[in-house]
Amino acid sequence: MAGPYVMAIDQGTTSTRAMVFDRESNVIALDQREHRQIYPQPGWVEHDPMEIWERTQEVVRNALAKSNLTGREIAAIGITNQRETTIVWNKRSGKPYMNAIVWQDTRTDQICTQLERQGYAQLYRERAGLPISTYFSGPKLQWILENVPEVRRDAERGEALFGNVDTWEIWWLTGGPDGGVHVTDVSNASRTMLMNLRTLDWDDEILKIHGIPRQMLPQIRPSSDPQLYGKTTSFGPLGAEVPVCGDLGDQQAALVGQASLDVGMAKNTYGTGSFLLLNTGTEIVPSKSGLITTAAYKFGNGPCIYALEGSIAITGAAVQWLRDNLGLIKTSPEVEELARTVEDNGGIYFVPYFSGAFAPYWRLDARGVIVGLTRFINKGHIARATLEATAYQTRDVVEAMEADSGIRLAELRVDGGMVFNELLMQFQADILGVPTVRPVIAETTSLGAAYAAGLAVGYWNSPEEIRQYWKEDKRWQPQMDEARREKLYAGWKKAVERSFGWVEYS
Ligand SMILES: Nc1ncnc2c1ncn2[C@@H]1O[C@H](COP(=O)(O)OP(=O)(O)O)[C@@H](O)[C@H]1O
Ligand SMILES: O=P(O)(O)OC[C@H](O)CO
Numbered sequence: 001m002a003g004p005y006v007m008a009i010d011q012g013t014t015s016t017r018a019m020v021f022d023r024e025s026n027v028i029a030l031d032q033r034e035h036r037q038i039y040p041q042p043g044w045v046e047h048d049p050m051e052i053w054e055r056t057q058e059v060v061r062n063a064l065a066k067s068n069l070t071g072r073e074i075a076a077i078g079i080t081n082q083r084e085t086t087i088v089w090n091k092r093s094g095k096p097y098m099n100a101i102v103w104q105d106t107r108t109d110q111i112c113t114q115l116e117r118q119g120y121a122q123l124y125r126e127r128a129g130l131p132i133s134t135y136f137s138g139p140k141l142q143w144i145l146e147n148v149p150e151v152r153r154d155a156e157r158g159e160a161l162f163g164n165v166d167t168w169e170i171w172w173l174t175g176g177p178d179g180g181v182h183v184t185d186v187s188n189a190s191r192t193m194l195m196n197l198r199t200l201d202w203d204d205e206i207l208k209i210h211g212i213p214r215q216m217l218p219q220i221r222p223s224s225d226p227q228l229y230g231k232t233t234s235f236g237p238l239g240a241e242v243p244v245c246g247d248l249g250d251q252q253a254a255l256v257g258q259a260s261l262d263v264g265m266a267k268n269t270y271g272t273g274s275f276l277l278l279n280t281g282t283e284i285v286p287s288k289s290g291l292i293t294t295a296a297y298k299f300g301n302g303p304c305i306y307a308l309e310g311s312i313a314i315t316g317a318a319v320q321w322l323r324d325n326l327g328l329i330k331t332s333p334e335v336e337e338l339a340r341t342v343e344d345n346g347g348i349y350f351v352p353y354f355s356g357a358f359a360p361y362w363r364l365d366a367r368g369v370i371v372g373l374t375r376f377i378n379k380g381h382i383a384r385a386t387l388e389a390t391a392y393q394t395r396d397v398v399e400a401m402e403a404d405s406g407i408r409l410a411e412l413r414v415d416g417g418m419v420f421n422e423l424l425m426q427f428q429a430d431i432l433g434v435p436t437v438r439p440v441i442a443e444t445t446s447l448g449a450a451y452a453a454g455l456a457v458g459y460w461n462s463p464e465e466i467r468q469y470w471k472e473d474k475r476w477q478p479q480m481d482e483a484r485r486e487k488l489y490a491g492w493k494k495a496v497e498r499s500f501g502w503v504e505y506s
Contacts, residue, residue, distance in 0.1 A: 004022070004023075004073055004075070005020050005021065005022055005028060005067075005069060005073055005074055005075065006020070006021050006074065006075055006076050006077070006078070006450045006453055006454045006459055007019065007020050007021075007060070007063065007074045007076075007077045007078070007238075007242075007450070007453075008021070008077070008078045008079075008080060008246075008446040008447070008449040008450040008453070009056060009059070009060065009077065009078070009079050009080070009169060009449070010080045010081070010250065010253075010445050010446045010449065011052060011056060011079070011080070011081045011082060011165045011166075011169055012081075012082050012250060012271065012272070012445075013082045013085075013102065013103070013104075013271070013272040013273075014034055014035075014037070014272060014320075015032050015033060015034045015035065015055075016032065016033055016035065016052065016055040016056050016059050017030060017031065017032040017059060017443075017446060018030070018031050018032075018056075018059040018060045018062070018063035019063065019443060019446040019447075019450070020063055020064075020067050020069065020074070021446075021447065021450045021454075023459070023460070024469065025441060025447060025450075025466075025469040027441070027443060028067045028069075029063045029064075029066040029067035029069075030063065030066075030443070031058075031059040031060075031062035031063040031066060032059060033055040033058055033059050034055075035047060035048070035051050035052055035055050036048060036051060038099060043105065043106040043107060043109075043355075044105050044106075044107050045101075045102040045104045045105040046099035046100060046101060046102060046105070047085065047099060047100040047102055048099055048100070049087045049089065049096045049099070049100050049168055050096065052100070052165065052168070052169075053168070053169070053172050056169060056172075056237070057236075057237040058237075060237040060238060061237050064238070070239065070240065071232065071238030071239045071240030071242055072240045074238065074240070074242045075242075075243075075454065075457055075459045076242065076243045076244075076245050076246065076453035076454055076456060076457045076459060077173070077232065077238070077242050077243070077244050077245075077246070077453055078245070078246025078247065078248070078449035078450050078451075078452045078453030078454075079166050079169050079170055079173075079244070079246065079247050079248075079449060080166070080247075080248050080249070080250045080253035080445050080446065080448060080449035081164065081165040081166040081169065081188070081249065081250055082102075082103060082165055082250060083103060083164060083165075083187075083188060083191045083249040083250065083251065084103035084135055084136055084137050084140075084164065084191045084192070085100050085101065085102045085103050085137075085164060085165050086100060086101045086137045086140035086141055086144065086162070086164065087100045087162070087163050087164070087165065087167075087168045088141070088144050088148075088151055088155075088160055088161065088162050088163075088216070089160070089161055089163075089168070090154065090159060090160060090161075091158070091159050091160070091161050091177070092159065092177055093177060094172070094176045094177045094180075097144065097148050097150065097151050097154075097160065098144065098148055100165070101140040101143070101144070103135055104135075104273075104313060104314075104317075104354070104355045105134065105140070105355075106134045106355055106356060106364070107134070107140075107143060108134045108139035108140055108142070108143050109134050109356075109364050109503070109505070110505070111139045111142055111143060112132050112133060112134055112139055112364060113364065113505045115132045115139070115209070116132050120132065120209065123205075123206075124193060124206070125286065126286075127196045127197065127198075127203050127205075127206065128190070128192075128193050128194070128195060128196070128197060128203070128206065129190065129197045129284065129286070129287075129292055129293030129294060130191075130193050130292050130293070130294075131290075131292065131362040132193075133356075133358070133362055133364070134355070134356065134364065135311070135313070135355075135358060136191055136192060136193040137162075137164060137191065137192040137193065137194070138192050138193035138194045138206070138210050138212070139193070139210070141162055141192075141194075141210065141212055142210040142211060142212065145210075145211060145212065146211075155212075155213045155215070155216040156213055156215075158215045158216075160216055161182055161216055161218070162212075162216045162217055162218070163182070163184065163218055164184060164188050164191070164192070164249075166184055166185065166188050166247050166249070167182065167183065167184045167188070167218045170183060170229055170230070170244055170247065172236075173230075173232050173233075173236060173237075173238075173244055174229065174230035174231065174232065174233065174244060175230075175233050175236075178233070180230075181229050181230040182218045182219065183218050183219050183220075183221050183229045183230075183247070184218040184219070184220055184221070184247065185220070185221055185222060185223040185225075185247035185248060185249075185297075185298070186200050186220060186221075186222065186223060186295040186297070186298045186304055187223055187247075187248050187249040187252040187253075187294070187295050187296060187297055187298075188247065188248075188249045189202075189218075189220045189295070190294045190295035191249060191294065193206065194206050194207060194210070194212065194217070195220065195295075197284050197293065197295065197306070198284065200220060200295070200298075200304060201220060202214060202217055202220070221247070222298040222299065222300055222301075222302075223246065223247055223248045223252070223297040223298050223299065223452050224245065224246050224297070224298075224299040224300060224451075224452040224453070224455045224456045225245050225246075225247075225300065225456050226245070226300050226456045226457070228243045228244065228245045228456070229244045229245060229247065230244050231243055231244060232244060243453070243456070243457055244453075245452075245453050245456035245457060246449050246450070246451070246452030246453030246454070246455075246456060247449075247452065248297060248448055248449055248452050250269075250445045251269055251275040251277055251309065251311075251445075252277065252294070252295075252296050252297055252307070252448070253444075253445045253446075253447075253448030253449045253452070254267055254269045254275075254277075254415055254416070254444045254445045254448055255267055255277045255279065255296055255297070255307065255448065256296075256297055256447075256448035256451050256452065256466075257415070257441070257443070257444030257445060257446070257447035257448030257449075257451065258413050258415060258439065258444050258448075258470065259466055259467045259469070259470040260277070260279050260413065261279065261305075261463050261466075261467065262279060262281075263279055263280060263281040263283075264278070264279065264405075264407050265278070265279045265413075266278040266279070266401070266409060266412065266413065267412075267413040267414070267415065267444070268394055268412055268413070268414050268415075269414075269415050269416040269444070269445065270315055270316060270390065270414060270415070270416040270417065270418035270419055270424075271315075271316050271416040271417050271418070272314075272315070272316050272317045272320075273311065273312050273313045273314055273315055273316070273317065273358075274312040274315040274316075274390060274393065274394060274416070274418075275309060275310070275311050275312065276309065276310040276312075276394065276397050276398065276401065276412075277294075277296065277307040277308070277309045277310075278307055278308045278309075278401050278405060278407070279296060279305065279307055280305075280306050280307055280308055280405070281305060281306070282303045282304070282305060282306070283306065284306050285306070285308055285404060285405065287308060287400070287404050288403070288404060289360055289399075289400035289401075289403040289404045290359050290360025290361060290362060290400050291308045291309060291310050291359055291360060291397065291400050291401060291404055292308070292309050292311060292359065293306060293307075293308060293309075294306065294307050294308075294309045295307075297452070299452070299455055299463065300455075300456065308401055308404055308405060309359070310359040310360065310394075310396075310397025310398070310400060310401060311358045311359045311397075312358055312359060312390075312393045312394070312397065313353070313354065313355045313356075313358045314352040314353070314354050314355065314368075315352075315389070315390040315393065315418065316332065316390075316416070316417055316418050317352075317354070318350070318352040318354075318386045318389060318390075319332045319335050319386060319387075319418070320332060321352070321354075322335060322382070322383065322386055323335075326382075328379050328382065328383065329383070332417070333420070333421070335383050335386065335387065335421070336387075336421050336422065336423050336424070338379060338380055338383035339380060339383040339384040339386075339387055339423055340380075340423060341380035341383075342378070342380035342381050342384055344384065345381055345384050345385045345388055346372075346374075346376055346377050346378075346381040346384075347372045347374070347376075347377075347491075348370060348371065348372040348373060348377055348381055348382070348385050349370070349371050349372060349385055349388075349389070349392075349491060349492055349494075349495035350368075350369075350370045350382065350385035350386050350388075350389050351366075351368060351369050351370075351371070351389065351492075351495050351496055351498070351499045352368050352386070352389055353366040353367055353368050353369075353499050354367070354368050356503075357496075357499065357500070359396070359397050359400065360396055360397060360399075360400040361496070361500075363499075363500050364503070364505075365500060365501050365502060365503045365504070365505065366499045366500050366501075366502060366503075367499060367502040367503060368499065369495065369498050369499045369502075370382070370385070371494075371495045371498050372491075372495070387421065387423060387424045387427065388427060388431075388488075388492075390418065390424060390428070391424065391427045391428040391430075391431045391432075392431060392489065392492040394412075394428060394431075394432070395431050395432055395489060395492075396496075398412070398432060409432070409434055410434060411434050411435045411436070411437050411475075412428070412432065412434060412435070412436050412437065413437050413438075413439065414428075414436050414437065414438050415438065415439065415442045415443075415444040415445070416442070416445075419436075419438050419442060420442075422476075425438070425474075425476045426476050426479070428476070429476040429477060429478045429479075430478050430479055430480035430485060431480070431485060431488065431489060432478070433478050433482070433485060434478065435475050435476060435477050435478065436475070436476045437472055437474075437475045437476075438472075438473050438474045438475075439470055439471060439472060439473055440471045440472070440473045441469075441471075442473070451466050
């Protein structure tokens with residue numbers, strides 16, 4: 001008989017969480033551990049895949065212990081993950097050939113400029129729904145094949161496996177070198193630049209452009225799979241054979257966790273970066289305004305549901321930068337107190353394009369700038385400008401989304417670590433001119449993965465059932481007058497222009 005709970009593992013950019021939910025979507029237990037951010041040189045960002053797997057095992061064991069449960073009481077397990085981050089490992093030993101190249105890493109900029117110069121932009125837009133960018137996995141995998149000598153040899157022999165973090169976690173959970181399954185889902189695969197959005201299969205012509213052998217790629221499966229990807233092993237952290245049957249990229253998982261399951265529903269998740277997704281149903285909507293077209297989810301044999309996405313690389317990460325690199329605050333939430341020491345931004349704007357500009361500009365050559373500095377400016381203004389940058393970047397992608405879809409946003413459903421910042425949520429409503437709305441369960445990413453897993457084994461019966469669990473917690477109404485809103489936003493646009501063209505490519 002199916003156990004009475006569902007577990008989700010959320011392997012994010014900065015930390016790994018395991019959460020246990022019951023049938024009414026209540027959180028029964030949560031455990032979370034951070035992992036190291038490795039910066040070998042400017043623009044490079046890495047994670048240690050073995051550390052990620054160790055943290056995963058710890059949080060799974062701790063979440064079970066905290067809830068006094070054993071693996072036998074878990075009906076199913078779902079995975080959600082930081083997307084695009086690229087790992088290549090050996091099938092026999094389970095050993096990665098190098099650290100994971102994280103989505104924020106810009107080392108593939110030369111590969112990407114080369115692809116642009118060869119005139120491939122249109123092909124990627126049409127087939128993969130994406131612009132050419134260092135953000136996605138394809139160029140990262142090409143870089144590994146070209147720079148780590150034994151990878152190409154092993155890949156051709158079928159011994160080197162590629163995966164995003166979902167694939168890595170599922171492979172280990174289902175046995176690793178002892179029969180681990182090598183799979184991914186449509187939502188994750190659509191972030192590689194290698195999947196054709198229509199066929200939901202790897203695109204051979206694109207694989208050829210990057211020189212990627214097909215045999216190193218995982219099988220693409222539904223996000224919620226009644227056939228099960230596999231089962232956890234009894235010697236793994238769950239200590240029992242639990243169906244592994246849900247897999248969603250973290251931003252698509254948040255869309256599901258926010259129950260944004262109808263065409264026209266949108267959410268914005270504020271974490272390390274921020275990611276706004278609009279459900280476009282079974283229609284693949286091409287973007288003319290700098291958004292990306294992505295697979296949102298596929299439940300069992302149902303159709304693939306697509307989304308338009310506005311990906312913003314740096315929002316919460318800029319708060320971490322104030323904390324870790326500048327030492328202006330000790331904890332991230334303290335940024336609010338510091339920002340409240342001043343009335344406004346004092347005329348400065350902070351454009352945090354640390355990884356180049358993502359949506360809607362996609363400029364590899366952009367880097368971060370702070371403009372408008374005078375002797376009047378103090379650390380309070382910097383804190384305020386950091387929070388405001390999150391809201392302005394969101395407006396940039398909301399405008400693009402409205403232009404592409406013709407849908408005028410009535411309110412914005414929000415979630416993620418930054419949504420407990422009242423100043424930010426109010427400023428966001430002010431700068432958009434529509435309310436921001438936070439649900440009771442702000443852990444929507446994990447919840448979305450739990451839903452995907454639970455739906456596969458009949459723990460929840462239908463997507464309709466999960467809609468009833470969404471409940472509003474708090475709503476911020478816009479209070480700023482139109483003239484001030486537009487003046488502030490015009491200043492932001494000017495600042496953004498100043499960030500472009502900083503890096504020059506030969
Ligand atoms: N009260 C706060 N105000 C502003 N930023 C915050 C606050 N609390 C957390 N953050 C930021 O939110 C991010 C963590 O959110 P989370 O959703 O856990 O992110 P992720 O899943 O990307 O690791 C961090 O970048 C942190 O700096
Ligand atoms: O791990 P997060 O929450 O920072 O999300 C990262 C995104 O998936 C990157 O595309």
